[in-house]
Amino acid sequence: MGEEREMVRMLDGQTIEVSLPNRLGYERIAMETSASFARIVGFVSDRIEDLKTAVAEACLNAIEHGNKARPDARVIVTMNYKDGVLSVSVVDEGEGIEEFPEEPDILEKIENLQTPRGLGIFLIKRLVDQVEFNKMTSEGHMVRMVIKMRG
């Protein structure tokens, strides 16, 4: 990664790629692009909201942890729709998730026994139909999420 890339491009009729600068706040571009795409292909509003949060959280992890907040890094988000299934992959330049955060316990967080962070992965798992972490590709570390259109 590092070559010039347009921020948003259609790779084919059903695939959109969003290339984000590694800055907090820019996850919203991927979030809104995935929402627009989901709306176009016919997902209902509450599913779109789930998708938005999942995409934003995956990008936040990529920006902060995968890319270690490096300003020169990028996050590549690719979304594809086929046969009622929208899949979104988020790729960072990191080595993957070494240690998954423990299941969040609000009481422990309030009592300061657990870090207040670590909620992103928890939310992603609950909001999408399938998620795979730690897929290593030639571009880096990928998180792949699948969201299905409900009948």
Added chain:
Amino acid sequence: MEQEIQIRLERHDGVTVFDMHGDLTAFSEPFLKEAYNNANDEGARKILLKFQESAYINSGGIAVLIQLLAETKRNNQQIGITGLSEHFKKIFHMVGITKFAKIHNTVEEALESLSGS
């Protein structure tokens, strides 16, 4: 692209309302902290967090909120939340925020619940 959350404090029926405009993210921390310090200076016992339905809330913002809830618990203050979209009501339930702060459907309902208790 950092968004500054705008928090205006108002008092209604003995409840301090945090009228919040903008997004709840990690960047909200200093603003929420300042608002809370101001509320404490005024002796607030009951606090209502009023969100905009369109607010973008992410895990960084939820972490900031959890830190606030830890403070209010320590200080024996009561917290209510209103204005959330249906999606974020669901998210707050998932994360367990509702164990420490009640979510209300309207400001009126929230004020009645908080001031009556």
